[in-house]
Amino acid sequence: MTQTLIIGAGVTGAALAYQLSRRGDAVTIVSTHAIGGLASAASFGWLNASYFLSHPHYHLRHEGLAAHRRLQAQLPGLPTTWQGCLWYEATGDAQEETASDLTALGYPVQRLTRAQIADKIPALGPVPETALFFPDEGQSDPATLARALITASGAKVIRATVQAVTHTNGRATGVVTDLGPIGADQVILATGTATPALLQPFGYNLPMLKRPGLMIATNALPPICPVILATPDQEVRQDAEGHLHAPASAGHQSDSAEALGSFPVVVNATLQRLRALFPGHEIHFAHQAMAMRPVPGDGLPVVGQGPIPGLWVAVMHSGATLAPVVAELLADEITGGPESPLLADFRPARFQ
Numbered sequence: 001m002t003q004t005l006i007i008g009a010g011v012t013g014a015a016l017a018y019q020l021s022r023r024g025d026a027v028t029i030v031s032t033h034a035i036g037g038l039a040s041a042a043s044f045g046w047l048n049a050s051y052f053l054s055h056p057h058y059h060l061r062h063e064g065l066a067a068h069r070r071l072q073a074q075l076p077g078l079p080t081t082w083q084g085c086l087w088y089e090a091t092g093d094a095q096e097e098t099a100s101d102l103t104a105l106g107y108p109v110q111r112l113t114r115a116q117i118a119d120k121i122p123a124l125g126p127v128p129e130t131a132l133f134f135p136d137e138g139q140s141d142p143a144t145l146a147r148a149l150i151t152a153s154g155a156k157v158i159r160a161t162v163q164a165v166t167h168t169n170g171r172a173t174g175v176v177t178d179l180g181p182i183g184a185d186q187v188i189l190a191t192g193t194a195t196p197a198l199l200q201p202f203g204y205n206l207p208m209l210k211r212p213g214l215m216i217a218t219n220a221l222p223p224i225c226p227v228i229l230a231t232p233d234q235e236v237r238q239d240a241e242g243h244l245h246a247p248a249s250a251g252h253q254s255d256s257a258e259a260l261g262s263f264p265v266v267v268n269a270t271l272q273r274l275r276a277l278f279p280g281h282e283i284h285f286a287h288q289a290m291a292m293r294p295v296p297g298d299g300l301p302v303v304g305q306g307p308i309p310g311l312w313v314a315v316m317h318s319g320a321t322l323a324p325v326v327a328e329l330l331a332d333e334i335t336g337g338p339e340s341p342l343l344a345d346f347r348p349a350r351f352q
Contacts, residue, residue, distance in 0.1 A: 010037025013190035014146035015327030036143030042289035067324035082138035123224035172310035192294035207297030
């Protein structure tokens with residue numbers, strides 16, 4: 001039986017653990033942080049393919065939605081729902097261009113009028129003249145999903161900090177941790193922003209963008225946001241308990257800010273935007289999650305064989321959408337299957 005070490009217990013590492021265990025590997029997860037990870041716990045959790053940087057990126061994200069549905073069929077009760085997204089981050093000609101581009105790709109898009117928008121979200125304060133509705137999109141809590149996948153995988157979990165990848169005769173043989181060495185037949189780095197430091201000893205440079213993420217949750221409210229809402233000023237979703245979840249930056253997916261600013265100022269500004277969206281409701285701060293988001297230098301996933309045999313890399317933004325499909329495809333490759341065409345544009349070698 002192949003002994004596989006996965007470094008990282010976020011949604012990407014968890015999805016890989018689930019898929020590899022299904023293929024017969026004995027999986028051990030090593031993580032500095034608790035099960036669910038750090039970046040996954042600070043994710044907005046919007047599952048979509050309406051945001052993409054290239055056509056190959058779109059196709060991978062689109063297959064990511066299908067992979068989430070396959071997981072739900074295998075593991076009923078996962079924290080994933082498909083209420084769709086109401087989107088008007090762009091308006092006018094730019095909104096129509098988005099609709100046309102997505103329609104040409106075969107992505108379901110509905111053009112809504114002001115009256116249709118008001119009917120879909122009665123609590124919405126300023127109602128735009130037009131919006132797009134993406135019915136195939138959904139939401140999930142990536143940290144909760146990660147915990148469910150790790151449980152289903154049966155993987156052993158070790159709380160430790162990995163200091164280096166060990167290798168013999170040019171092949172990965174395990175890792176050195178603060179608790180001592182751990183041997184394995186293969187090692188997978190699902191380590192987010194910690195990945196460059198683990199690859200650097202092999203002469204491999206993985207550029208990462210500095211992208212801090214702050215997610216804010218409010219007090220529980222009546223059902224006021226039945227869809228994922230993406231406006232020019234704020235993205236927001238509501239969970240089953242009534243809490244609104246909102247990133248502290250507008251246009252969270254494409255946000256390029258390298259700093260967040262003063263915590264009280266940022267939180268209050270986000271709350272003011274939410275109160276403007278849903279006037280008449282007492283919206284207050286409940287809790288927050290903060291982490292550096294793992295965004296490679298070109299914004300695209302980094303997935304595949306690392307600099308030596310037996311060492312694999314899986315780093316991406318957005319793991320919320322992509323983790324299930326990347327795990328399926330990479331697990332097939334790791335266990336001897338052919339390379340997936342869907343991953344061809346996202347190989348680690350492109351940065352060398």
